[in-house]
Amino acid sequence: MNPELTLNLLAALGIGFLGSSHCLVMCGGIASALQLSMPPLAPLQQLKLQLMLSLGRVTTYSFLGALTGAFGAAVLVKLGISLFWLKVVAGLMLLLMAFYVARLWFALTLLEKLGSALWRKIQPLAKALLPLDSSSKALAYGLCWGFLPCGLVYSSLGWSLASGSALQGALLMCAFGVGTLPAMLAVGRFAQRLSRFKNKQWVRVSAALLLALYALYTIAIAIAPRLF
Template sequence: MLVSALALGFLGSLHCLGMCGPIAFMLPLDRESKAKKIAQLFIYHSGRLLAYASIGVLFGFLGKGLSLFGMQQKLSIGMGVLMILLVLVPTKIFDAHKLSRPIYTLLGKIKSKLGKELQKKTPDAFLTIGFLNGFLPCGLVYMALLGAIALGNAWQGGLYMMLFGVGTIPLMTTAAYSSSILSTPMKSKVRRLIPVFVVLIGALFIIRGMGLGIPYVSPKPMNAHMESTNIECHQP
């Protein structure tokens, strides 16, 4: 399941370039010193990973709370179904109910703070830019958060989101060097693949929640395993 976070981050990073690409391109990097430029990019990405890991821990903890009520398997199925629905249901439905208004309010505040930090060149500024960048509203981040919730563990949720962030590093680093990444036909092809991949991840979480007894993919529920063990122990 954790590998899916890396893949989602890598494929989804092309989609995220529309939001985060300009920020990466406008980073006040040192263009004269290659070593300093690499260090600045490292600090920037560290800030993003810290943000993703933090919200991953938070949502993983939420998933753990739900799991304590014996909902681990149902939670995984529910998050998988929700992932698929968010891909299939038109976004206009959400806009019609003005559910996106708080997101745009948050986006305005983050952009304002980012604008100030982009004027600086200190190490802490790069860390702050990366951290704020990690909180920018993004549909792919929301999908990854559903995965973090479904894992039902705070630390696994944090790791899932951090790996998602690691997957975005290659293209985001390229964006910092060049504003034009890949050809337009290639971009549209990859973007068409993203919804398909999200549906596959959703299906994977559904299979995981079904407890089919497939190692690492769909393990049996713990209580079912204990019951089968007890039956074997009582057999003459």
């Protein structure tokens, strides 16, 4: 694995974790409702269903990452669009994510509105799977859940677009999804504490600064070959 891809995967993992405070707000209610829809089971069995849910969601993220990565590669080859522009777009999307996490500018909500049309078609399929009384249902619901409109997911997909291949795009989105797992698997008092911690202003600002720095780094490595 090349050093740049390794760094990108670690960054995607961190972005998923740092951005998961938004996941707790947007998806936490869904996760709680789904937990209530599960039949009374032993704690380990409930954890198994929750893990299947998350596996489905991360699988969808990876699939979308593969699609965008493959599209980016096809654009590069067939339309002659330089990787430079795709990396610049990826950096700008990461900057938008930084503003989003810091709650300074919510431009990514426009992307969420565009994605809501697809979600309206998928949502009935997801509802038909309730109650989640088997691993197969939980996995299928998770696959649907991955299409829930989310600005953080869309900005990460913009990053996958510049990855140059379907495999790297899938790996980036998989790492992002894994980064969100601690927040999404947290339950009860721990989830409340994690949510309060991540919503503190200094935590949000620190996360946004780290995202902004990585966005500028992404743009810089795209521009550098043209300057030197």
